Amino acid sequence: MPPPTPVLVADAAALDANVAAMQALADAHGVSLRPHAKGHRAPWVAARQLAAGATGVAVATAAEARILLEAGVGDVLLTTIPAPGRAAELAALGPPGALTLVAHTPALVAVLAAAAADAGRTLRVLVDVDVGQRRGGAPTPEAALATAAAVAAAPTLELRGVQGYDGHLQGIPGAAARAAGHAEAMARLDAVVVALSGAGLAAPLVTTAGTATAALAAAHPSVTEIQPGSYALMDHRYAAIDGVAFTQAAFVLTSVTALIAPGEVIVDAGTRAVSTDLGAPLVAGRDATWVSAGDEHGRVPGDVGDLRPGDVLRLVPSHTDTTVVLHGAVVPA
Known part of the structure; x- marks a missing residue:
């Protein structure tokens, strides 16, 4: 769990x-x-x-x-x-x-x-x-x-x-x-x-x-x-750089808290959970995007119609260095 x-x-x-x-x-x-x-x-x-x-x-x-x-x-x-x-x-x-x-x-x-x-x-x-x-x-x-x-x-x-x-x-x-x-x-x-x-x-x-x-x-x-x-730990900014061949290890896990429309959900990771100094995080494994909806909320439109409150998404930080300071710890998974 x-x-x-x-x-x-x-x-x-x-x-x-x-x-x-x-x-x-x-x-x-x-x-x-x-x-x-x-x-x-x-x-x-x-x-x-x-x-x-x-x-x-x-x-x-x-x-x-x-x-x-x-x-x-x-x-x-x-x-x-x-x-x-x-x-x-x-x-x-x-x-x-x-x-x-x-x-x-x-x-x-x-x-x-x-x-x-x-x-x-x-x-x-x-x-x-x-x-x-x-x-x-x-x-x-x-x-x-x-x-x-x-x-x-x-x-x-x-x-x-x-x-x-x-x-x-x-x-x-x-x-x-x-x-x-x-x-x-x-x-x-x-x-x-x-x-x-x-x-x-x-x-x-x-x-x-x-x-x-x-x-x-x-x-x-x-x-x-x-x-x-x-x-x-990597982030998606470094993953886009030619010759940097390391595997993404860091993810912000975020839960769906509300269904706004068939193709839009709210999650509990806002700008106090993911940094945006180098851009928004990516939504791993889905054709969807994360958009800030405030300090504690993110808006995820796209391929999310199957999700329900409590389901968990993985976000790939754009900049892990500035994301890690928003969390008390990095948890092994």
């Missing part, structure tokens, strides 16, 4: 197949896999990824870091640049050495170093590099080098390497255009690696990539780690 709706579920068999496929890709190229957990926020999913060979997980927020660290994950990377006001919280989060942060300016490095000193810990830090995303990373090799030098000089910080996430490439549907953009992004990242090496600053960790660029990044000579996330 399905759980009460609306609920976000993960098909465990499809999830495990996706996890195995991405791990095989990383292993084939000799790079580490650090799955991004913002797409599931679930310790039980992270446990499957780690058991398959992942070296750690990535997260996008302090709250996600806390969830995974408290679940016992011993290597967590917070991939977003922290606000200075979060430094004290982050410096004290989890067991010593379990959390790695990113920084993009010497000023932020100074804040993190002071917070680490106050916490009596050494913090691991990556230099965050802008490879085209334009979301705050160090914009030039010179800026990245200054940040790296500041980290290396701080007694409470440990320079671990560089991060260059190519998020601006993830939604490009065509493989050729995506590859061209990736080559430009990696040239920017390589320039930073060369600059650090020339200054005698080692960058043992060079981490990058999302689901759509994982294969390209894994094959790039300077990359040591990839951090895709959406591959595990």
Whole structure:
């Protein structure tokens, strides 16, 4: 019997197949896999990824870091640049050495170093590099080098390497255009690696990539780690991208609550159950569409004439990352 709706579920068999496929890709190229957990926020999913060979997980927020660290994950990377006001919280989060942060300016490095000193810990830090995303990373090799030098000089910080996430490439549907953009992004990242090496600053960790660029990044000579996330659960946006061959594992189960017409029903999944930032969810297995009818209601016209109140439909999220935050948990199915 399905759980009460609306609920976000993960098909465990499809999830495990996706996890195995991405791990095989990383292993084939000799790079580490650090799955991004913002797409599931679930310790039980992270446990499957780690058991398959992942070296750690990535997260996008302090709250996600806390969830995974408290679940016992011993290597967590917070991939977003922290606000200075979060430094004290982050410096004290989890067991010593379990959390790695990113920084993009010497000023932020100074804040993190002071917070680490106050916490009596050494913090691991990556230099965050802008490879085209334009979301705050160090914009030039010179800026990245200054940040790296500041980290290396701080007694409470440990320079671990560089991060260059190519998020601006993830939604490009065509493989050729995506590859061209990736080559430009990696040239920017390589320039930073060369600059650090020339200054005698080692960058043992060079981490990058999302689901759509994982294969390209894994094959790039300077990359040591990839951090895709959406591959595990998938959504219909990624399914439409050329070369992304993973199975849909995440579904929002929703119940019919009312019959409006022979070809139209109301369901209990509205915009508080499915995100619409990248479009409406798809109705799995039916020639029907979901349309928002409010916070708690969806309208489904189409091939639904056989349905009755209580019947359950499966919705395929357009963007699983932003759908998962609307639910308290991802439930295995």
